[in-house]
Amino acid sequence: MTSVKTAKYKVIKQYICEMIESGHWPEHSKVPSENELSEQFSVSRMTARRALQELTDQGLLLRSQGSGTFVATFKSQSSLLEIRNIADEIQDRGHHYHAQQLQLKTVQVTEEMAILLALDVGYYAYFSSVLHFENNSPIQLEQRYVNPKLVSNYLRQDFTQITPHEYLSAEAPLTEATHEVEAILAKPQVCELLNITHNTPCLQVKRRTWSSQGVVSLAILTAPGNKYRLGSHLVF
Amino acid sequence: MTSVKTAKYKVIKQYICEMIESGHWPEHSKVPSENELSEQFSVSRMTARRALQELTDQGLLLRSQGSGTFVATFKSQSSLLEIRNIADEIQDRGHHYHAQQLQLKTVQVTEEMAILLALDVGYYAYFSSVLHFENNSPIQLEQRYVNPKLVSNYLRQDFTQITPHEYLSAEAPLTEATHEVEAILAKPQVCELLNITHNTPCLQVKRRTWSSQGVVSLAILTAPGNKYRLGSHLVF
DNA sequence: CTAGCAAGCTTGTATATACAACTATTGACC
DNA sequence: GGTCAATAGTTGTATATACAAGCTTGCTAG
8 A cells, every 4th residue: 555656757856855854955045957867867847846846845945047946935835824622722812621522423425525625426424523612611513524534433433532633643643634614604503602603704714635645534624713723833 | 909819628618617607507518628629629629628637727727537517506706825816817717807996195193003013003095995896896905004114105006907905916026925714794884885784704815915024914704605705726 | 236347537646858937147248 | 358149048928748546427237
């Protein structure tokens, strides 16, 4: 499984990442050109180019036609929308945390969900629904779909004792995540759970997380807009 | 200026964007394959592929090896992580951008604002209010307080021609930023500007930016939750 | 009728090549 | 010394080709 052939452009990406992270290639230093890399790795220029291009898209490199490719000022990748455990967050505020587990089961995935989790249509996924409380008032509803191929025993957990995030982090360490943030009006059932009126604006975060093995889970986090706030901090 | 040769892959991207935006290709519908596009536009498969690939990276399309390429669920999307120019963002989506300048003046800062901008109480700040349009419908209200110590000539700009962000980036390069994201109900005047009903949930982002000299500006960005979406991508 | 296989589609990876566009350096000329 | 043009090196775009890998469909053998 792990011995599947790794694409050449990924090998080059990995190499460049390591050079940058280890400090061998400091910020603003020049990165080998497409031609140099293609010779060094015995690949075509187009393959070397792909590695450079994707890293540029990810923000690790900067390219300038005519002059070359350079290491970007990073750090932006450290703590922007850091993924934290909500239980820790609440306790850090000095408040009391507890959770209520509403659902924990296997579900058939919809077509959209199948694509997002990289599963087959008609396949199943684990699903959990947990309501988080801060000082005994509901603060966030967490609905989460989990890739069963990567996480075993998910259904045997007690999510009043450990958050899904905490459990998943231990089982399949995060390597990547995407967020989508929207302002929405929640459905009536959700409003009832969160103890809000039907016209209270809510923040909804869809977070998709990867481990090195692939997509781990898709979490839909819904919180009243008047109680919850998302923060992020960037350093360039 | 407009007569410079446009790259072929961009023409194809533009075409696909238009098809999606006009509703000819609804969500989840199948997009022409790489081979079909290459024939239709008389380009090589690799060029057609590049268009599909970049739109996939941008989140407009979803691809699945073996089965094809599909239209993703459409929403406006903006990156939380990277601070981008809204005009660029809209134009990248292949849409028409324009802006309306509502206010541009000097104001006395409140106590809270003085703290946030690191100014003395009773001092003044520059204030601008700009409404951004995507395809002639209002998409975001930008209210911005600017530190006059660090930015001269702010009041002499024409923010229908250059966005405040663009101008400030040139004047005082960003070194740091913080964000706070909330879901709110906008005030009646703001609802009117954004052309939404009073109970439409809105995303409100408060962004404070620094240059090496100190706090540059505090921007309050308000956008309808049903039109706007914030995205972020983290790699660990 | 069903299970399973094969064909034909899709996207994914990789190569070799060509030329365009841009930048920095070099060197010749004034 | 300063200016300008040529040059070499870089990234950007585009093509043609080949094969690998995953999905869908349909046909065939049982």
